[in-house]
Amino acid sequence: MNFPILTWITFLPLAGMLAVLLVPKGKDEQGQELSKTIIRWIAAGTTFLQLVLAIILYFSYDTALAGVNDLKSFQFVEKVSWINAHLPMVGDINIEYFLGIDGLSVPMVLLTAIISFLAIFPSFGINKAVKGYFAMYLLLDLGMMGVFTALDFFLFYIFWELMLLPMYFLIGIWGGPRKEYAAIKFFIYTLVGSVFMLLVMIGLYHSTGTFNLVELMNQGNFMPGGIFSGTGTTLRLVAFMGLFIGFAIKVPVFPFHTWLPDAHVEAPTPISVILAGVLLKMGAYGMIRIAFPIFPDAFAYFQTLIAWIGMISIVYGAFCALGQHKVGKRDFKKLIAYSSVSHMGLVILGLASMRPEGITGAIFQMFNHGIITAMLFMIVGVIYDRAHTRGLDDFGGLAKKMPIYTGIMAVAFFAAIGLPGMSGFISEVLVFLGAFKTYPVLTVISGLSIVLGAAYMLWALQKIFFGQLPEKWQGPWDPTGRIYKTDDVNLREIVALVPLGVLVIFLGVYPNPVLNLMTGSVTQLIELMKPFIH
């Protein structure tokens, strides 16, 4: 038997979590809380190992194999029967522990490993209930990784729901002033989406007798008389809509996006990073892994609507971000949250195009957005930790005070705008290329929103870094020099930010290492969908 690398990569955080929980309370000679340090390094070590495994996975992944609806060409497959019980009229309930990856999931697995590891560094600043924090962090990591590796719908659903509670605690305990509201809003919104997913899952099971996502993509497996059997039936359209809404809430697209600004604003920095970096990708991933290939006929029916939703999200998100320019209410995190809505709308538009360029661009955009937004949120975290405010109006002229920080931030901002030479540019161009062929008008409108994006990003950059440094920030951030020795970013922050920046530039110049991963799978997906698209 081969090394079960996917089980390791998925369940490593669980081991880390148990280790964290077992650390006893204790102080060293100086009265420093030793247990806190140990817990932090256990978490860092666990996620680092996970990253190493992900890199090994990346290099041993065979890009020639497509996956998607072809069971044989999935890689690193682990398949064990898990629950097997008979029930009348429903048949054998057969649930498998079934993990495997293809070109659609590899970029996401990599992204999750990278973000989970790097977000540990801003987490070092958490001082309240450290044990609980890292336990929840690692549990969240487990859920995220599981969603991207599971190929059994039941297993997928369990991982999907497993993330809710840790996320609720992470926002609710370690968050900002309105944390309770934001946490419950996140919880309820996501649950509304996932209960519909649950019903569709049961219905699919009733129609096919399997939870296997790959077999569900084969329309031949639907038994006559099942509630989702046939093509283009009303129930199939309803089921697709249920799944789509469930995933759209997570993305989030307009009009299901209202939980996102609240969650982002209240969440602590590392959790914002994970939320934007990984969690939002799950919605779009769910669409291409589950909703579209299982209900291709319903996708064809709703294709234009989905494209519209994508376009509206792009434009609406951009306008909301611009709206953050009302004096006094300008919140840096909200700005980025709305820009996320806009950029994830781009992913939806790319997916709706059902063209090779569009889908490839969408997945690459998911990856890039994860990296870039993670950077942006860390950047906000850096000044928030020092100044304890995120109000854009409270800053100005930071370039002189923090030159390295300004440099890193410029990279992130230009990447977010989609400047050529940065990774965001490649994915945006690919999405527009694909979408233009299917929906020229919508694409042109969406393209104009890029200008808006440039406007709000550049405006924020200018506001924070140029002009006059406000009176109150004239002195050093930390006069005692205990926490911050210098005014600029410290080593811990550089370690977290620089790899992301390097990745952004590298993939902007040479995107093939990521693009190659998915070409085969994207082609396979389109072949699967093609007979249904008019």
Place this chain on the structure above:
Amino acid sequence: MTDITPFTTHLLQSMQAFVPETALIVTFLLALAADLIWKKQRHISGYMALAGFIVTGFLLVQQQSVTGITFSGMLVIDHFGIFIKWVILLSAMLVVLFSFISGELHQAYTRLGEYYILIVGMVFGMFLLTGASNLVMIYLAIETMSISSYILSGYTKFVRRASEASMKYVIYGAVSSGVMVYGFSLLFGLTGSLQLHDIGAYLQQHSVDNLTLLMAGIMILAGFGYKISAVPFHYWTPDVYEGAPVTITALLSVASKAAGFAAMLRFFRLAFTAPFTAVDADWTVIGSIDWHFVLAVLAVLTMTLGNLVALWQSNMKRMLAYSSIAHAGYMLMAVAVLNDTGVAAILIYFFTYMIMNLGAFLIVQLVADKTGSEDLEAYSGLGYRSPLIGVALTVFLISLTGLPPTAGFIGKLYVFTSVISAGYVWLAIVGVLNSVVSLYYYVRVIRNMYLRDVESQGSKITFTPAVLALVLLLAVPTLILGIWFGPLVDWANLSMAITAFH
């Protein structure tokens, strides 16, 4: 002189199938005697009851393969009944254990001897109700269990609200069983029989007045609805659950409900659906009344009202009372499909519900004993003051919400599976939306435990290892059943066929 040999033979055979119940009667008497002899031992009758329950359990295991009709069709022994009896017996055992550590009962200025004896009596009544297949037997069984529970719910008699609870319970109980008996009499008048299967056979062969049948059916439903606290027969539930000692509330919310569901399912199976249906098929409803729809409406009302009102509660016991109404609603969805899959789903749901609900009540009891309050505010910072209790309550509440990987999710999964495979998609949608609503009030407790009062770490609450072991005894299975539920489903699958007569 007539030959009474066949009758005595049948009676003796019946007695053989009646051993578990006989064991309960013996336990009842022994506990009574022990309480008289060892007066100083406060819990002696409790130990006797526990021992008696264990013996009953062994006898139930022996009966696992028996199926039969006893006492001229008064009682039926079948796998379905035995599954429910296990739920009743296990929850009674756990409640006796809870009672040993209950501060509330210790402070009550009353003897505890009768308390345990009445629990045994109540379990006996529930066992009878689970097997009853005759209208008179159903009534007698309901009265047997009710009379015990009326006294038990007011057992802490110097607590005002307990007396109030008991009083309300008696009045509502009397009214609803009166209504039910009226329904029985209508049914008897229509069909000329008290035996459920004779009623079914008669209805199948003759057409009767539809309006009278509907009235009779709804009146009988009122009786069952009262036992399982279905809306609109639920009014007693919040007051009784709030007023009664926590242990009794826990018992009422699980065991008494299980017995009620068993009787209701058996009634519908034998009296209102055709006996000869193929395995794996829908039961055929006799007559032109759409019982599916009546029950579905009842389910929707019950879960929606339970959940919406629970949102406003600030007392934990009262909140859990409304939550138990909502759970009855979820299970009624599976009753409404009227087929074997639905029965299996209810059995699975009941088993998981027993564990998580008793767990939640146990923690309410522990917290009330330590802090003197059942108010939601008393839970502020509990997760930091007593980490294990906090985690356990979180597990129970998440399970009650129905999120994976907990037992409650499995219960919901099978209920929704039965509803969807029977084609009631609208009902399933109402059901899942309800579970979203329920999230809000369950999470409110979690919020108080973890998001409030984070720094109150000074005032730790500690419990003895025995208490913590009891908590784990319920919390660990809640998690294990969430990821490994094959055996439970298999067991439910063996038990879902309600014996129909040939």
